[in-house]
Amino acid sequence: MRRLTPYLLALPSWMWLAIFLVVPMVAMASVSLQTGNAIDGFAMTFSFSNYSDALGRYSTQLLRSLLYGGMATAAMLVIGYPVAYWIAFKGGRRKSMYLFLILLPFFVSFVLRTISWNFLLSDNGILFGTLKGWGLLPDDFHVLATAFAVVGGLTYNFLPFMILPIYVALERVDPRVVEAAQDLYATRAAAFRRVVLPLSLPGVFAGVLMTFVPATADPINAAILGGTANTMIGNIIQTEYLTNLNYPTASALSFTLMAVLLVGIFVYARALGTENVLEAAAR
Amino acid sequence: MTSAIELDDVVKEYLSHGEVVQAVKGVSLDIAEGEFFSLLGPSGCGKTTTMRMIAGFEAPTKGLVKLHGQDVTNVPPNKRDVNMVFQSYALFPHMSVWDNVAFGLKQRKTPQDEIRRRVGEMLEIVDLAGREKRRPREMSGGQQQRVALARALVNRPRALLLDEPLGALDLKLRQAMQIELKRIQREVGITFVYVTHDQNEALTMSDRIAVMNDGLVEQLAGPREIYERPATAFVAGFIGTSNLLTGAATGGTLKISGGRVMVPGQDGDVTVTVRPEKITIGTEEPAAGLSAVRGTVAEVVYLGTYNSYAVSLADGAEITVFQQNAHDATATAERGDSVWLSWQAQHSYVIGS
Known part of the structure; x- marks a missing residue:
């Protein structure tokens, strides 16, 4: 009985995974190979052409999603790393307060936050309207409905997921190890490059994973900030599923996206050197 | 004898909870070339702060730090010709033993073949030859200690600073390392500045000892003198019974x-x-x-x-x-x-x- 206890304790989570992850995945995989329509019903025909058709029609949006997701992730890394670094090394006794501030936006709904960005960025809104009124911006200046607005929104919304894992990794770096590098003739820059950065890579890896995947798949930012010219794959899946009731295409696109992301992550992990990442993490 | 390290009435003040705290209240030392010099005292006596000012990690509030006659008071640690062995070793966890030891030489752009020769020699001296590829966490405390020592000594610094380097080892190993350290010091002929709260360690290894208490040097003398003729009641009580x-x-x-x-x-x-x-x-x-x-x-x-x-x-x-x-x-x-x-x-x- 004793020896079974850990397994019994893990049982609820396994059940949860089975019911809410495996079952829907299998169902969706099955739907992605069916043909038919919402009125007459769908039947399994092992129609692999669903995939090629969907990809043919929506490859632009898929590539755009990867591009926007990648750009937003890069922006988050550039903004988030210094913030995490500053909190970890210079935060002093106020560390937890700064972390709380980073998390504060989560207390407001994701959609509402994005809508307020729409409000802020609108052509004649509180910011640009005022600047235009003062003649500081040309009248036809606009940000909304551009790629910049979508990438900006994604960056803003997912930034905490980049900062937190990097912070955790940096927090674990012993300041004396940095001092040791400086004692061994490394400049501050060299100490960072040779010691701090390599030791924080597991956090960077986790941060990129936790932001790139949801940012690429996100439909909200493109819908609210992107107008019609910046549709991402998430919007297409949503429309196909909820508006067109074309379940097979929506499912096929979802699986394609998942496959692309998984392959991307695998390549990324290899490029970064999984061995190094895991070793540093296991320290 | 020429002096390797001079401290001239060095004061270090910290701001703690809005109050000025004096960690070091005016310490003057003159450490000779090739000497094994110990800073001995209870925790909080200012010995580690004093050492960190020699290393360059802390700037004194007042006073001067000189290395070989040159004023280095405001010189950053990477430009000082001294190396430090940290209390917890502070080895680079993501590097092999070899890369740890070669770090300083690489930073100084030493030619590859010289790096190879000197790191190899140093690993021989500390008895770690054959373990170059290990990571620090795969080694015992005593081995990590020797990596830390090699990493500092391979640079042939004018002085080596050791911050309670044996504190984490068990008694037997500590005693063995005391003898080992003394041997290495004789072999390389480098000035050692040794921070410890362990009076036996200080008495065993040092040429001279500065006993510190509450930010001041209570007595500066050889081990025998300090033991037999303590200058203050504090020294008498701190050294032995x-x-x-x-x-x-x-x-x-x-x-x-x-x-x-x-x-x-x-x-x-x-x-x-x-x-x-x-x-x-x-x-x-x-x-x-x-x-x-x-x-x-x-x-x-x-x-x-x-x-x-x-x-x-x-x-x-x-x-x-x-x-x-x-x-x-x-x-x-x-x-x-x-x-x-x-x-x-x-x-x-x-x-x-």
Whole structure:
């Protein structure tokens, strides 16, 4: 009985995974190979052409999603790393307060936050309207409905997921190890490059994973900030599923996206050197 | 001898919770080339801060730091020709032993073949040849310690700073490393500055010791001098065990409860220290000319090589006596016995004389 206890304790989570992850995945995989329509019903025909058709029609949006997701992730890394670094090394006794501030936006709904960005960025809104009124911006200046607005929104919304894992990794770096590098003739820059950065890579890896995947798949930012010219794959899946009731295409696109992301992550992990990442993490 | 490290009235102040705290209150040191110099004191005495100012991690609030005659007070650590062995070793966890040791040479853009030769040689000296590819966490504490030592020494610094480097090791290993460190120091001929709170370590290895307390140097002298002739009551109490006796002396004799202490040439208020191993315990009244005190044995502790007696005097004060187990393991006196303690006049050391 004793020896079974850990397994019994893990049982609820396994059940949860089975019911809410495996079952829907299998169902969706099955739907992605069916043909038919919402009125007459769908039947399994092992129609692999669903995939090629969907990809043919929506490859632009898929590539755009990867591009926007990648750009937003890069922006988050550039903004988030210094913030995490500053909190970890210079935060002093106020560390937890700064972390709380980073998390504060989560207390407001994701959609509402994005809508307020729409409000802020609108052509004649509180910011640009005022600047235009003062003649500081040309009248036809606009940000909304551009790629910049979508990438900006994604960056803003997912930034905490980049900062937190990097912070955790940096927090674990012993300041004396940095001092040791400086004692061994490394400049501050060299100490960072040779010691701090390599030791924080597991956090960077986790941060990129936790932001790139949801940012690429996100439909909200493109819908609210992107107008019609910046549709991402998430919007297409949503429309196909909820508006067109074309379940097979929506499912096929979802699986394609998942496959692309998984392959991307695998390549990324290899490029970064999984061995190094895991070793540093296991320290 | 030329001086390797000079501190000139160095003060370090911190701001802590809005209040200025003086960690170091004016320390002047002159450490000679090739010397094994220890900074000894309890935690919080300022010894580590003093060392960090030599390394360049802290800038003194006042005063000067000189290395080989050159003022380096405001020179950053990466431009100082000293290296440090950190208390917890602070090895680079993501690098192999080889890369750890080669780090400093690489930073100084040393040619590849010279790096290879010097790192190889250094790993021989610290007995780690064949373990170049290991990661620090795959090694024992003693091995990590030697990596840290090699990583610093391979750069041939003008001085090596060691911050309680043996603190994390167990007793046997610590004793072995003390001898090892001394050997390496003789071999490479580099000035060692050694920070420790362990008086045995300092006494065993050092040429000179600065005993620090509360941000100041209480005494700066060789191990024997510090042990035999402590300058202050603090030093007497911190180094080894000692018995402190105070009172007013008249004509070279200090009357205390239950006896007399010979303090030749002293008159007036004195503080006398007597080391426990200088005292003889017996049942017969000692001869005239010896210090002699009567008391009752309150405790006997068997410590292997010697017995430790706590003898209480009539006024409640206690004197500690060590007696070597030279002949047999039976104690001279039992608990509750009435005994005479005696020692020669020269072993009553009057503090500050």
